[in-house]
Amino acid sequence: MAEVVELGKVQVRSAVQPDAKPMIELRKVNKWFGALHVLRDVSLTVRERERVVVCGPSGSGKSTMIRCINRLETHQEGQIIVDGIELTDDLRNIDAIRREVGMVFQSFNLFPHLTILENCTLAPIWVRKMPRKEAEELAMEFLTRVRIPEQAKKYPGQLSGGQQQRVAIARALCMRPKIMLFDEPTSALDPEMIKEVLDVMVELAESGMTMVVVTHEMGFARTVADRVVFMDRGEVVEVGPPNEFFGNPRSERLRTFLSQILGH
Amino acid sequence: MTPPSAEAATLGAAPALERRPPSFALGPLGWLRANLFSSWLSTAVTLVLFYLLVSWTLSFLSWAVVNAIWDVPGTGQRVDTSACRAARGEGACWALIGEKYRFILFGLYPFDEQWRPALAIVIFIALYVVSAMRRFWRKELALIWFAALTVIGVLMWGGVFGLPYVEQERWGGLVITLILATFGIALAFPLSILVALGRRQTSMPAVKALCVVYIELIRGVPLISLLFMASVMFPLFLPEGMNIDKLLRAQIAIILFAAAYLAEVVRGGLQAIPKGQYEAADALGLTYWQKTGLIVLPQALKISIPPLVNTFIGMFKDTSLVLIIGIYDLLNTAKTSIIEPAWQGFGVEAYLFVAAIYFVFCFAMSKYSQDLERELDKGRRR
Numbered sequence: 200m201a202e203v204v205e206l207g208k209v210q211v212r213s214a215v216q217p218d219a220k221p222m223i224e225l226r227k228v229n230k231w232f233g234a235l236h237v238l239r240d241v242s243l244t245v246r247e248r249e250r251v252v253v254c255g256p257s258g259s260g261k262s263t264m265i266r267c268i269n270r271l272e273t274h275q276e277g278q279i280i281v282d283g284i285e286l287t288d289d290l291r292n293i294d295a296i297r298r299e300v301g302m303v304f305q306s307f308n309l310f311p312h313l314t315i316l317e318n319c320t321l322a323p324i325w326v327r328k329m330p331r332k333e334a335e336e337l338a339m340e341f342l343t344r345v346r347i348p349e350q351a352k353k354y355p356g357q358l359s360g361g362q363q364q365r366v367a368i369a370r371a372l373c374m375r376p377k378i379m380l381f382d383e384p385t386s387a388l389d390p391e392m393i394k395e396v397l398d399v400m401v402e403l404a405e406s407g408m409t410m411v412v413v414t415h416e417m418g419f420a421r422t423v424a425d426r427v428v429f430m431d432r433g434e435v436v437e438v439g440p441p442n443e444f445f446g447n448p449r450s451e452r453l454r455t456f457l458s459q460i461l462g463h
Numbered sequence: 464m465t466p467p468s469a470e471a472a473t474l475g476a477a478p479a480l481e482r483r484p485p486s487f488a489l490g491p492l493g494w495l496r497a498n499l500f501s502s503w504l505s506t507a508v509t510l511v512l513f514y515l516l517v518s519w520t521l522s523f524l525s526w527a528v529v530n531a532i533w534d535v536p537g538t539g540q541r542v543d544t545s546a547c548r549a550a551r552g553e554g555a556c557w558a559l560i561g562e563k564y565r566f567i568l569f570g571l572y573p574f575d576e577q578w579r580p581a582l583a584i585v586i587f588i589a590l591y592v593v594s595a596m597r598r599f600w601r602k603e604l605a606l607i608w609f610a611a612l613t614v615i616g617v618l619m620w621g622g623v624f625g626l627p628y629v630e631q632e633r634w635g636g637l638v639i640t641l642i643l644a645t646f647g648i649a650l651a652f653p654l655s656i657l658v659a660l661g662r663r664q665t666s667m668p669a670v671k672a673l674c675v676v677y678i679e680l681i682r683g684v685p686l687i688s689l690l691f692m693a694s695v696m697f698p699l700f701l702p703e704g705m706n707i708d709k710l711l712r713a714q715i716a717i718i719l720f721a722a723a724y725l726a727e728v729v730r731g732g733l734q735a736i737p738k739g740q741y742e743a744a745d746a747l748g749l750t751y752w753q754k755t756g757l758i759v760l761p762q763a764l765k766i767s768i769p770p771l772v773n774t775f776i777g778m779f780k781d782t783s784l785v786l787i788i789g790i791y792d793l794l795n796t797a798k799t800s801i802i803e804p805a806w807q808g809f810g811v812e813a814y815l816f817v818a819a820i821y822f823v824f825c826f827a828m829s830k831y832s833q834d835l836e837r838e839l840d841k842g843r844r845r
Contacts, residue, residue, distance in 0.1 A: 271742050297748035308743035312761050312839075321757060322747035374747060 213425050214248040214407040221280075222247050222378055222409045223268055228277035230263060237263050238274065239433040245378075250410045252420040255430035256456060261413045264430065265380050268411065269300045282377055298326060301371030305383040307363040309355035315342065315366050316351040319373045327374065334373070341369040345399050361392030365399055372403075379403065381412040417461060421445065429453045530554030534561065544805045551808070559809045560816050563800040567817065570635015570791040576627065579618045580638040586611050586618075587641045595831055597838065608649070615642075631708050635791030637820065639710070643782040643792065644824075647717045648775055654718065655725030660755065662730055674726070681723035686784055689716040694788035713785045721778045728774055732767035733759065765839050772832035776825045793817050 223245040230238035237260045245251050253261045266272040267279060270286055270293045279286040281296045309318050319338035323329040329337070342348045345365035347358075355363055364384055371379060381400065385393045397419050404410060404423045414420070420427050420441055427444040429437040429452075437444070437453045448454045483489075499509045532550055535558040537543045547556035560567075568584075569577045590611045593599050599607075619638070622628035661667075661674035681689070693716040694709055736759055744754040764771070786795035797817040801809050 269746055271745060294748055294750070297746060300746075302743075302746040304739060304743065304746075306737075306739050308737075308739035310740065310743070310758055310762075312765065322749065325753050325757065326748045370747075 210421070211250075211401060211404050211423050213250075215246055215425055216248070219246040219248060221245065222249070222282055223411065224278070224280040225264070225267075226278040226280075228264075228267065228274045228279060230260075230267065230272065230274045230276075237433050238267070241277070241430075241433070241435055243428065243435060243438070245409060245411055248407045248409055249425045250404050250408075250423050251412070251426050251428060252424040253411065253413045253428045253430060254415060254417070254420065254456075255436075258432075259430040260433040261428075261430045262382050265382055265411055265413050268378075268380060269297050269302055271302075298374060299377045300380060301374055301376035301378070302380045302382065303364070303367050303371055303384045305386050307355070307360070307367045307387070309363055309366055309370070311355050314352055314354055315347070315358070318355065318366060319370045322370070323373050338369070338373050341372045342366070344372075344402070345369045346395075359392060360388045361395045364388065364392075364396045368396075368399055368403070378409045378411070381410065381414065383413050383415070385414065385416060415460060417445070429456065431456070526553070527555050532556050532558050534558050538562065542805050544809075547809065555815075556809050556812050559801070559806055559812050563806070563813070564816075566636070566800050567793070567796045567813070568636045569638065570796045571633045572635060573627070573629060573633065576621070576629060579621070579626065579629075580634070580636065583615045583618045583638050584641060586615055587638075587645060590645075591827075631710050634710070636796045637793045639785075639790060640779075640782050640793040642710070643714055643717055643785065644779045646714055647721055647778055647782065651718045651721035651725055651778070654722040656729055656760065658722060658726035659729035659733060662726065663733060678723045678726055681720055682727075686716070686720050686781055687787060689720055690784060690788050692716070709788065710790060713788060713790055717778070717782060717785075720781075721774065724774050724777075725771065728767050728770045729763065731770065732763035732765075735766050736762055765836075768832050768836050768839075772828055776828055779825060779828070780821060793820065 221244045223243070225241050225243045228238050228241045229236070239260075241260070241264055243251070243264075253265065255261045263272055267274045267286075268281060274286075282299050284292050284296055286292060286296060309315075310321070313321065316335060316338055319342065320331065320334040323334040323337060324331055327334075339348055339351065342351055345368055347362055347365055347369075350358060350362060350366070355366065358366065368379075368384075384400070385396050388396060393416070397416060400410075400412070400419065401423055410423075412419070412424075424441050426438055427441050428435055429444070429450075431452050437448065437450050444453075445457065448457055500506045530550060531554045532547050535542060535544050535546055535556075542562065544556070544558070547558060550556070565574070565577060569580045572580050590608065593607060594604060617623060618626070619634060620629065620631075658674045658677060661670045662678065664670045664674075690713055693712040697712055740758055740762070741754065744758045749757065783792055783794040785792050786798065791799070794817055797813045798810075801807060801813050
């Protein structure tokens with residue numbers, strides 16, 4: 200197997216307490232797009248401060264799974280419990296969960312008609328009812344953490360892809376979420392910008408955030424993940440700590456997948 | 464094989480210097496050369512069009528200015544328009560405008576009270592100017608509108624503050640056009656946004672169906688037939704003795720008609736917003752109305768500015784159709800002003816006069832929308 204790209208950092212130490220409560224629980228979740236069965240009996244538990252990386256070939260259902268966690272997609276069977284609240288059609292539950300779950304998208308999805316600062320303050324002001332001044336201070340704090348405070352007055356269209364994705368992370372953090380979801384955050388980036396985004400994510404991991412990350416960046420998975428999940432054709436095929444996952448894959452499907460993405 | 468010579472000469476040589484473009488491509492001469500005289504054919508077309516433009520301009524000026532009759536003896540019933548008749552075809556009879564402009568602008572409004580519609584027109588225009596300025600785009604603007612429209616209502620109707628009462632049947636001219644257009648746009652636009660949003664509600668089939676039926680029904684009939692319905696059929700459904708005034712009925716017909724068209728324009732803008740914008744707003748926990756008001760509409764309406772203004776301008780001019788149900792708007796008063804035998808045959812002058820008024824309003828809208836687009840684009844492009 201080829202060398203895994205290192206991020207210039209040693210393994211981030213796990214922050215999970217032995218008695219940590221589960222933050223996300225998926226129990227036998229099933230989902231269909233029309234007749235297409237895209238999630239098949241998916242069960243997964245993510246504990247507080249745990250960092251789970253999800254990988255798998257395209258079309259394996261990993262994005263759909265993560266999008267079910269904050270109800271951007273609805274599941275048809277099974278249970279999803281986030282921070283003690285079960286996701287049902289009840290809008291209050293959905294709103295309550297979305298307030299606590301931040302999400303970062305592949306295509307950034309910044310609001311192009313608002314400045315960087317306004318992108319970050321919008322939800323705290325309107326959803327958390329935070330005073331504008333306080334929201335702006337909070338936004339500047341997080342923009343500083345993702346290392347672009349000087350761009351605050353610009354519009355998203357004036358920033359590079361890597362900068363936009365870092366703003367998207369700051370925007371999600373401004374809601375002070377308990378959980379962060381990342382849906383292929385580096386897939387739409389030019390190669391030279393991937394590292395600046397991953398660095399920010401590694402720092403976030405070091406701060407003890409509960410994270411679920413869908414990504415093909417295996418170096419990131421090795422450095423940061425407490426557990427790595429492999430999905431294929433709508434199923435969770437294998438789950439394990441990175442050492443075992445990469446060093447001693449049990450299933451044939453995972454071995455094939457790893458050899459495809461790592462072994463050139 | 465490609466000949467390597469030129470490439471080889473460039474490689475390894477000193478870095479290419481930045482140079483100015485060749486002189487023939489610069490300045491006004493460069494522009495003329497590129498756009499008007501680039502070939503013998505384009506030179507010929509340029510010269511022919513230039514000749515036509517000059518000769519038409521000169522003959523129009525001689526009709527409209529040099530040979531024009533500005534004044535005729537007599538006034539009212541005893542006016543003597545023989546000088547105008549003698550000059551027909553040679554010179555314009557602007558005396559008509561001098562004699563009739565108050566009728567064209569104010570219709571049958573009592574002559575001594577015509578300062579009231581005049582002031583109402585000034586208030587309307589002030590309202591447009593204030594609303595156009597972005598620094599007034601605050602909540603207080605709604606109050607300003609409410610106050611201005613109240614003052615206009617008081618001025619037009621009277622009956623209070625010592626102003627004699629003037630019934631609506633006597634209103635006429637420019638003020639009618641402005642009332643119909645202003646209320647038409649101000650009420651049709653918000654309605655159209657609701658209808659456009661409703662048409663996209665896949666989770667609420669009844670709301671969606673209602674919006675589709677409304678849009679398709681209204682778009683499927685001409686405005687004239689709606690106006691006829693409003694003026695002739697609608698009163699039949701009202702209980703005995705109850706009557707809603709004709710202007711109000713026409714106004715409602717115009718609002719409903721315009722809203723159907725505007726709704727489709729707004730829907731076009733809504734469709735251009737990527738799904739990711741909705742998802743990002745959802746993921747942040749914004750409610751439906753927050754998402755719509757803060758994220759979706761600001762972007763959708765900005766892209767829709769050109770077709771929206773297109774529809775606004777169309778609406779402004781379509782208010783002139785109320786003449787067929789006997790409301791004296793600007794076009795109708797112009798048409799009526801040349802009914803007297805003395806002034807018959809001077810339609811060109813009357814219609815040019817009102818055309819100029821329509822043009823000023825429509826061109827202002829068009830110009831403003833271009834500036835607004837540029838303003839909203841500032842700093843938001845890559």
